[in-house]
Structure formats: structure tokens, C-alpha cells
Amino acid sequence: MRIPLTPELLGSLIEKGYTHLLVNINNQLTNDAVDITLMPVKQKPQLNNLPDGYETFYKITREPMQLACGIDNNNIFIEYPTSDKAITSEALFDDRYFRMSEDFFRQVLESLEDYAVVTTDKNGDINSWNTGAEKVLGYTEHEIIGVSARVFFTPEDVAAGVPEMELRTSLKDGRAIDERYHMRKDGTRFWGSGLVFPLYDEQHQHRGFTKIMRNLREKEEAEKNAI
Numbered sequence: 001m002r003i004p005l006t007p008e009l010l011g012s013l014i015e016k017g018y019t020h021l022l023v024n025i026n027n028q029l030t031n032d033a034v035d036i037t038l039m040p041v042k043q044k045p046q047l048n049n050l051p052d053g054y055e056t057f058y059k060i061t062r063e064p065m066q067l068a069c070g071i072d073n074n075n076i077f078i079e080y081p082t083s084d085k086a087i088t089s090e091a092l093f094d095d096r097y098f099r100m101s102e103d104f105f106r107q108v109l110e111s112l113e114d115y116a117v118v119t120t121d122k123n124g125d126i127n128s129w130n131t132g133a134e135k136v137l138g139y140t141e142h143e144i145i146g147v148s149a150r151v152f153f154t155p156e157d158v159a160a161g162v163p164e165m166e167l168r169t170s171l172k173d174g175r176a177i178d179e180r181y182h183m184r185k186d187g188t189r190f191w192g193s194g195l196v197f198p199l200y201d202e203q204h205q206h207r208g209f210t211k212i213m214r215n216l217r218e219k220e221e222a223e224k225n226a227i
Contacts, residue, residue: 005038005076013040013078014060016125016146020044022054039079042146081148082123116192116213119199122206124149124167136192136215138185149211152182154189167209170196178213190215 003009018040026035045057116133120126125148129141137144137152144151150163157163157180169176175197182192194213201207 001080001082002037003078003080005078009078010060016127017042017142018060018146020057020059022050022057024053025055035075035077037077037079114214116194116211118149118211118213119208120149120211121208124163124209127208136184136190136213137182143185154181154183157181166196170209171198171206174198178211182213192216 020041020043022039022041022045024037024039026037039051039054040060041057044059047056050057114132114135115130116136117130118126118133119128125146126144127146129139129144133144134140139147148163150158153163162180166176166178175195178196179193180191181189183189192213193216194211197210197212198206199208199210
């Protein structure tokens with residue numbers, strides 16, 4: 001998805017953990033206009049190993065980039081991956097509902113130590129994470145915020161479109177059963193069982209998804225050891 005850059009969108013990228021922007025400049029426009037496409041990344045790129053079409057990169061800094069948003073004859077866009085082309089840029093980056101509910105979510109999430117409880121935006125990008133999720137999946141909150149939840153699925157499930165299918169099912173049926181092999185940070189697999197629910201605000205506007213999961217194999221081993 002190619003989205004016009006705004007100060008609000010820039011702030012959302014910073015909050016999601018993006019640190020650098022790859023730059024593609026198109027000067028082949030009329031009226032001396034410059035068309036600039038930026039791709040956000042979370043690690044400093046190597047200048048001699050940039051993706052095709054990108055000439056350089058910049059570190060994300062709020063004030064200079066905000067000024068750039070208003071320069072005449074510059075068309076500045078963000079290239080952002082999305083699983084649903086129908087999602088608008090406003091819906092994609094609007095995390096105000098999660099920020100307003102942060103204290104409540106934090107109390108609930110941290111009370112469930114044996115369960116991974118994850119919330120995502122409408123695109124499936126993670127925006128909250130509990131200690132149970134760190135225990136089950138191996139990522140710290142700092143590492144995972146803003147990352148697509150596809151990272152938990154096996155490569156074969158990703159190739160088959162299972163993550164997107166799961167979100168569509170939860171919207172259609174009110175929930176989706178999530179019972180399959182998942183991936184930890186260290187690359188190992190485990191059999192996880194849980195549910196995915198669509199998340200709505202007080203006006204019943206769809207805001208994202210909640211994923212609740214437990215490692216069944218660890219549970220079974222703990223029960224055997226307790227005998």
C-alpha cells in the first residue's frame with residue numbers, strides 16, 4: 001500500500017519501532033514535481049545492499065520529516081505492506097483506541113502468565129503483548145511491537161495464506177480456532193491451541209484482533225510431571 005506521508009503517520013511509524021526510511025526519488029514528473037517513495041525498516045540498512053529501486057536511506061527523525069510533509073512540489077509517500085488492500089491509511093495507523101485502553105489492557109494481559117495474549121491492528125500488526133506471550137513465543141515486547149503476526153506461523157502456513165484466512169474467519173464467524181504448529185523466535189515449533197477474536201470499540205467499529213494461545217505440549221508435560 002502506497003500512502004501519502006503525514007506527521008500523524010510518521011508518529012505511528014516511530015511508535016511501531018521503525019528507525020530508518022529507504023528512499024526512491026522519481027524526477028520524471030511535470031511541473032518540476034518530485035515523487036518520493038519511502039519504505040520504513042526497523043534496522044539500519046547497508047547502503048551497498050538496498051532493495052531494487054531505492055538509492056539511499058535516512059534515519060527517522062520527527063521534526064525534519066514533518067517539515068518535509070509540507071514542501072511544495074514534493075509528493076512523498078510511504079510504501080507499507082498490508083494484508084488487506086481495502087484498509088485505508090487512516091484505519092491502518094489509527095492506534096488511538098489501543099493507547100486509550102492501555103492501562104486496562106496491561107492489567108488484564110499481565111495477569112495471564114501461562115497464555116500468550118496478543119492484540120493486533122486490522123492489518124495483523126502487533127500492538128500489545130503480555131509476559132505470557134514472551135514465555136510462549138520467545139520475543140520481548142520491544143522486539144515484537146509493530147511486527148506482523150505472520151511471524152508466528154510456519155513458512156508453509158504463511159505460503160498457504162493461513163494468517164489472512166484466520167482473520168477473515170474471525171470477522172465472519174466472530175472467532176477463529178487457532179490450533180496448529182507455531183514458530184518461536186529461536187525457530188523451533190510447538191503445538192499451540194487458542195482462539196482469535198475481532199476487537200471492536202464502544203461504537204462497534206472494528207479495530208483489530210485479539211489472539212489467545214497456549215502451548216499444549218508444555219501443559220501436557222507439566223501435568224505428567226505433577227503425577
